[in-house]
Amino acid sequence: MTDKKILIIGGGIIGLGIGWQLAKSGASVTIYDSAKAGRAASWAAAGMLAPLAEAHSEEPELLKLGTQSLACYPQWVEALEADAKMSVGYRVEGTLIVGLEPDDTHQLRHLYTAQQDLGLDVEWLTGREARAVESALSPRVTAAIRCATDYQVDNRLMVKALRRAYQVCGGVMHENSTIERIVVENGVATGVQTQTSFQAADILILAAGCWSAQIKGLPETIVPPVRPVKGQMLALQMEAGITVKNVIRTVRARYPTSVYLVPRADGRLIVGATSEEMGFDTRLTSGGVFELLRGAWEAVPGTYELPLLETWAGLRPGSRDNAPILGETPVENLIYATGHYRNGILLTPITAYEIAKLVLTGETSEIVAPFQLDRFLK
Ligand SMILES: Cc1cc2nc3c(=O)[nH]c(=O)nc-3n(C[C@H](O)[C@H](O)[C@H](O)COP(=O)(O)OP(=O)(O)OC[C@H]3O[C@@H](n4cnc5c(N)ncnc54)[C@H](O)[C@@H]3O)c2cc1C
Incomplete structure (x- = not known):
């Protein structure tokens, strides 16, 4: 548990997944989405969970991340279906x-x-x-x-379930509410500017999918290349x-x-x-x-x-390299969970578990180390 106030920008499958995990742990979480949560890429996807079919020899770390996320699916689905009281259409025909x-x-x-x-x-x-x-x-x-072992899930059902589970666990949702600016003071993220007001937060998580680079306020060097x-x-x-x-x-x-x-x-x-x-x-x-x-x-x-x-x-x-951008940034209290490209549904469980772990303990597992923003800063 943390008593920090967490604010997530973007209520797609990634923001909702992280939000659910954090709300489940008892944390205070608020998601802002500029439209209706879960209606962008996460709704448009096919829901394939396909680390093997999508494997490339030049991306061994992404393969490892995808395989591990797929391995999380049975436990993830069981917990989600229990919290949301609905099926998410997880199928294992291959x-x-x-x-x-x-x-x-x-x-x-x-x-x-x-x-x-x-x-x-x-x-x-x-x-x-x-x-x-x-x-x-x-x-x-x-x-x-x-x-x-390349399976599938009904992504539209999964976002619906996540939205419900997140709220059942106490997460707060603001839809039709665009974050216009991330406020950074002396290298520390302090909150966001919505269309109407400033909202303070202790931790900001940027999960705005393909719009992640559009939000103002970030130092130019760390704008996520999405x-x-x-x-x-x-x-x-x-x-x-x-x-x-x-x-x-x-x-x-x-x-x-x-x-x-x-x-x-x-x-x-x-x-x-x-x-x-x-x-x-x-x-x-x-x-x-x-x-x-x-x-x-x-x-x-x-x-x-x-x-x-x-x-x-x-x-x-x-x-820029078609792999997700996960973890801490050079701005204190600002975390990225974006750039999931063709595999965001597959990578939702591992992203949610790892980003929630980062917020709650300050640590992530070895497996996400290759996906930090710093690979673009070197
Ligand atoms: C056609 C298609 C097929 C796909 N098929 C698969 C597949 O089979 N398997 C798979 O694993 N992946 C697939 N994907 C990829 C997967 O859908 C994405 O990687 C994943 O949905 C990304 O989730 P997200 O939450 O980051 O983004 P999104 O779902 O796009 O969510 C981002 C959210 O941020 C909100 N937002 C944006 N700007 C702001 C702002 N300024 N303030 C507040 N909120 C904001 C948006 O309204 C949106 O709801 C597919 C994608 C597409 C388009």
Whole structure:
């Protein structure tokens, strides 16, 4: 427990996750969100928990962080569902990465070799074996990698649950309340300026996703290098005869967009996503939606017949090296938890546990050391 007054800027999944952990420990926490909490990237995401499918040999520390966060999920979900009294749609059917023509198979092989070099528990499947696991797959599927431990959660349910659990545990929420400025005096963060007033705080946590660099008041050198990366998405309604159980990801060597299909327990099939450097533009484009529909149809031909329920776009908070920025800053009492890019849903438990630990004990675990802001300051 701490008697410090904690203020979190941003009520996305990261701010809510940290807020819940701190409120649960009995701390006094207030979250400010400029809109409705949990309705930005955290609502737009697909909810894949995919450290293996997303693994890159040049990012071993991120892989370790993702794997550890995934390992936290069962305990996290149990506690969250108990506090919020609702399900968050955590599913453990696993992931198939599929190729559809010889070029894709070469790319898949390359990925498989890299995953094996990293010691990951993945399995090579022929097209036939992949269809035996997921019968809705196209007869064109040439080969697949099975990542049996890459799971998924329904991120929209998870933010709803976190918002509820945070408030049940005594957390205070101010929505439609923009933080305009972080107030720093003599190298110490003392509070924030909202649209109407100054709010003092003992600890400030910046968790404003892709807007984290937009808030005024920070010394120029420590403005977090975070930018928006747009992703267009859509949802189909699965019907009798066309159901998917695993998360399916495509590798398309010759096309600009590989897609993923994420089946939800309520019958929605989430299809994503483009990756576009378009600033804060969240408009859908016909080309983006076309690529998603084409990619989904190629992997699972039955999607052609399915009702289109919804389209949307969100902004991933990408840092300069695409890894999160976690922990203390050169400004006293100011903590960063931002830049989670493509993996913020996966990384929510470890971020929340570690940032809460930092606030309560002044320490973090070794695993988050590589993700501090100081890597950009050197
Ligand atoms: C299309 C898409 C698909 C994705 N798929 C996955 C996936 O499958 N798996 C995965 O792990 N991750 C995925 N992600 C990434 C994940 O969604 C993000 O990394 C994560 O949601 C970031 O959470 P956040 O809380 O930092 O940001 P956000 O959810 O964007 O929340 C930031 C909050 O800060 C508030 N805010 C901004 N400025 C201010 C201010 N000045 N004052 C007060 N409040 C402010 C905003 O209103 C917002 O609510 C995806 C993202 C997108 C866009």
